[in-house]
Ligand SMILES: Cc1ncc(C[n+]2csc(CCOP(=O)(O)OP(=O)(O)O)c2C)c(N)n1
């Protein structure tokens with residue numbers, strides 16, 4: 001094909017993809033730019049959202065420093081992604097079921113999973129995965145993509161039971177490249193499932209930038225091929241994320257699944273196991289995103305409405321520090337794992353050969 | 363000779379393979395600018411360009427399928443699977459597509475692919491990063507399985523693997539990446555796939571092992587020599603498939619007693635296969651049952667119980683005492 005012809009084809013091809021613009025309610029300074037989309041939240045709910053974000057930021061900072069001291073084990077920092085994580089969880093009911101990725105500990109904790117178990121999970125204690133009976137979440141998923149395909153089963157189960165609840169799952173921009181990602185969207189469409197798929201686009205999968213992950217202009221448009229809803233949202237704007245999930249939930253209950261792309265950024269390293277972001281990202285870019293800090297934006301907004309004071313902030317900081325200290329203490333004191341104990345969690349009834357193997361470890 | 367870590371020795375082998383064969387391509391998740399999460403490909407993209415060393419999207423089955431296709435186009439792909447637990451995502455390629463290419467095409471096509479992957483307990487990695495899955499691949503016809511125990515072997519074996527015209531599953535033990543330094547010959551050399559190495563000579567019993575367990579076994583052999591004067595031979599298999607039964611049988615003939623030490627679970631993997639070979643071909647040399655020291659048949663314990671789970675010198679010594687006292 002001649003060059004000119006080729007560029008015409010390319011232009012018409014690109015025009016076929018409808019431009020997607022992210023939903024935004026607050027601008028970076030916390031001014032309302034989209035009153036129409038403003039969710040109906042009470043002042044108490046707004047304050048609670050802020051409390052959760054500040055609390056999570058403090059918890060993250062403590063976790064990062066504990067990991068640096070070698071006292072935590074595996075930890076994937078969350079600073080920068082609080083709006084994306086907490087705004088989405090806040091739109092759920094307790095009956096909604098969360099299938100998280102490995103970074104999504106905050107959603108689990110705010111859905112009822114005890115903080116000390118999060119620390120046990122980080123350390124690699126089996127009890128970290130023992131989700132309490134009334135908490136509708138799965139433990140963090142290591143295999144990227146697995147949570148997406150499992151979500152369709154949870155959602156189908158809810159539908160078959162006639163439950164008024166939805167299944168929600170999370171992955172990252174990197175996760176959107178897995179075959180499982182497409183399979184999940186496709187199944188959800190085919191079976192009209194009450195499912196919400198969140199893809200937190202923080203622009204990097206470890207060191208790999210989004211441009212090397214996909215040629216698509218947005219991740220939200222990946223919903224198009226599956227025939228389900230796809231929306232993009234400013235992931236640094238907690239109200240916009242809340243709104244997008246609240247809406248997606250309404251659709252989900254009608255059997256219409258949604259893929260939500262949240263545009264966000266992780267301020268810290270990929271994990272605390274030796275990742276050095278300076279190898280692969282530019283300081284200016286990180287700086288640009290830090291200027292969009294979801295906490296700053298929402299704090300400004302609340303302060304403008306006289307809903308948040310410095311005392312409020314300090315009280316939460318104090319509360320979070322104490323809670324983390326207490327949770328770590330509880331994790332420290334939790335009974336140690338044993339191999340016979342591990343053996344007994346393999347099957348409902350431990351088979352004879354495994355009973356015998358306990359002898360090696362007594 | 364230079365003193366290197368195993369991670370450095372592997373990087374050196376990769377560099378040499380890229381230099382010596384323009385058809386070698388290295389790809390996987392984060393192997394480019396980042397140089398791999400363990401820095402094993404550090405500097406290679408810079409030196410050889412993005413054409414030859416490149417990041418892929420996050421999709422193991424894509425990585426594997428692409429390797430098969432590139433193999434058909436005359437390239438020699440070295441595909442990195444970031445951690446061993448993620449091979450399940452690419453098992454169709456490994457066990458069905460690459461391993462069967464020669465057979466399915468009646469020899470017309472082949473898959474000269476090296477799948478490199480870190481594995482192995484002892485560095486407190488999260489779940490699915492450290493499992494020993496060699497047994498699964500050993501049961502797969504048409505693919506070789508290599509597992510070095512030290513820097514010099516890693517370099518020579520990896521160069522053989524990359525130059526092999528059949529697929530090779532190359533396992534790099536996490537605990538050995540940085541912890542263990544050793545002399546590594548400079549320049550280009552290969553160590554043959556399918557040949558074991560006697561790393562300690564002895565007359566009273568044989569330990570057959572591989573990977574990080576070579577070091578555990580050597581410690582146990584020294585302890586037992588101190589304790590009761592027994593001289594234990596230690597065989598580092600280097601290659602798990604195809605197994606070097608000649609070296610194993612020659613040793614058994616001499617010692618009459620054998621134990622197999624592996625990090626993987628007890629059932630249906632490398633150790634049972636080795637024991638079966640000895641039983642089939644060397645039973646008349648034996649003066650005691652063959653024992654194995656292995657992980658229990660559970661999921662590899664998550665980090666907090668990892669050290670309890672993985673075989674240690676004490677458990678190896680116990681098994682040695684049992685066969686020696688039989
Ligand atoms: C199937 C699978 N492949 C590879 C990995 C290793 N890995 C862990 S995190 C990660 C990057 C994920 O990036 P993204 O999906 O964007 O999520 P983020 O870490 O940015 O939250 C990779 C490659 C994994 N855990 N699972």
Ligand SMILES: [Mg+2]
Nearest residue numbers: 172173204205
């Ligand atoms: Mg990401």
